Amino acid sequence: MTDGVVERSRPRDRILETARDMFHKHGIKGVGVDAITEAAGTNKMTLYRHFESKDELIVECLRANAAKAGAMWDAFEAEFPGDKLAQLHAWVRKAAAMLNADGRGCDMANAAAELTEPDHPARLVIRELKEVQRQRLVTLCRDAGIGQAELLADTLSLLFEGARVSVQTVGAEGPSTQFVRMAEGLIVSFRGTAAG
Amino acid sequence: MTDGVVERSRPRDRILETARDMFHKHGIKGVGVDAITEAAGTNKMTLYRHFESKDELIVECLRANAAKAGAMWDAFEAEFPGDKLAQLHAWVRKAAAMLNADGRGCDMANAAAELTEPDHPARLVIRELKEVQRQRLVTLCRDAGIGQAELLADTLSLLFEGARVSVQTVGAEGPSTQFVRMAEGLIVSFRGTAAG
DNA sequence: TTGCATAGTTACAGACCGGTAACACCCTAG
DNA sequence: CTAGGGTGTTACCGGTCTGTAACTATGCAA
Numbered sequence A, B: 001m002t003d004g005v006v007e008r009s010r011p012r013d014r015i016l017e018t019a020r021d022m023f024h025k026h027g028i029k030g031v032g033v034d035a036i037t038e039a040a041g042t043n044k045m046t047l048y049r050h051f052e053s054k055d056e057l058i059v060e061c062l063r064a065n066a067a068k069a070g071a072m073w074d075a076f077e078a079e080f081p082g083d084k085l086a087q088l089h090a091w092v093r094k095a096a097a098m099l100n101a102d103g104r105g106c107d108m109a110n111a112a113a114e115l116t117e118p119d120h121p122a123r124l125v126i127r128e129l130k131e132v133q134r135q136r137l138v139t140l141c142r143d144a145g146i147g148q149a150e151l152l153a154d155t156l157s158l159l160f161e162g163a164r165v166s167v168q169t170v171g172a173e174g175p176s177t178q179f180v181r182m183a184e185g186l187i188v189s190f191r192g193t194a195a196g
Numbered sequence C: 001t002t003g004c005a006t007a008g009t010t011a012c013a014g015a016c017c018g019g020t021a022a023c024a025c026c027c028t029a030g
Numbered sequence D: 001c002t003a004g005g006g007t008g009t010t011a012c013c014g015g016t017c018t019g020t021a022a023c024t025a026t027g028c029a030a
Helices: A011-026 A033-039 A044-050 A054-079 A084-101 A107-114 A121-143 A149-170 A175-192 B011-026 B033-039 B044-050 B054-079 B084-101 B107-114 B121-143 B149-170 B175-192
Strands: none
Touching: A011 A033, A011 A044, A011 A054, A011 A107, A033 A044, A033 A054, A054 A084, A054 A107, A054 A121, A084 A121, A084 A149, A084 A175, A107 A121, A107 A149, A107 B107, A107 B149, A121 A149, A121 B149, A149 A175, A149 B107, A149 B121, A149 B149, A149 B175, A175 B149, B011 B033, B011 B044, B011 B054, B011 B107, B033 B044, B033 B054, B054 B084, B054 B107, B054 B121, B084 B121, B084 B149, B084 B175, B107 B121, B107 B149, B121 B149, B149 B175
8 A cells, every 4th residue: 555545435534544644654744734635635625624733633643543453452352252361362462463564663652752842732642542552451461360460561561662663773673573472471470470 | 951052162063962952852853953053052054064964963963872872881881890780780770760861762763753764864873773782782681691681681672662662652650660670570580590 | 464274144045834715616405 | 406515726825944155254373
């Protein structure tokens, strides 16, 4: 898929999807609204009829990303209903797959790196959405019967976050190759300790 | 320290130092050369006499950062001469201190997030410099008599990298608070396995 | 005193940025 | 058939960006 996403759907959806793709590939400040609308097969006026500013478009893109991530969690539950430990391992596999998907890190983290104004609207939603994801992982670990669920969840999440930026800086052949091994080792090690 | 770094040194040094500071705080694309030269107490022509482009200035800033990081490693050796394990613990403490220093992550990682063109000159030096740092940590772990030195070094480095972006996204009260605990636990655990 | 390298000043080029105004077009609902 | 909302088109605004030209001022060294 190049930048030209011009399926026939409603302009707002095309703009949102195209912006998500282009922000991901080229960064937020690396893409202008003209380029987005052109790739989406529409024009600037239509964009500004649906989004009051580029900043609002950015926020909506981040929310759309989070929604997609939420669907991922639901897929784990659907695939291994009730088996929380299996879902945790599925999370590890999915995370590893994302590392090899492309060399770009987490869109939220990248956005946070670019948008430095402390009160930028995007910063609030990033914080909020990241907090949700953290909580989901903590809950999963706890429900999987792991003792220090918060500590394991936070460790896994830091490892994953670190692996994503590592891929972005040194490439997929760097430290991130060991991610699955690290994560699985941690889970084993935490399961060995006293469970709830 | 605000953005105005106007000590009386040679213009090139002032520009480099000011650019480093401003790139760190506001991101690379968030700072123009005009703003840099003004904060450095000089002017655009002088900048372009010393650096052939903004891209070259960026690269020089990253190299300066790496040099500062190199000095940090030398400080460990100076403080605990020959005691590699103590140096490893010093690295953990230093890393934790950097987490609480300010809410901005690693300049190299941030630059990689912003500069998405695959053949951007900065991407080469980022890769090169990150590789050097990785190797230093691996060597330190190995010389500290740890068995799976590469695995420990890579795990610690992913944890640290992840903690830095976590601070940038959810703040210093997020998962990164557990960094020292995680790192120390890992070192203990790896020392328990067969050593070199 | 002369000569030269370094640095400062002003102005500008050319491109791109986010955002808006005014107006013409279509499609569909009534 | 008609009215109106969503869409497309063109042109524009003011601002900022990197990078350069032409010229002046400064300080040091022979």
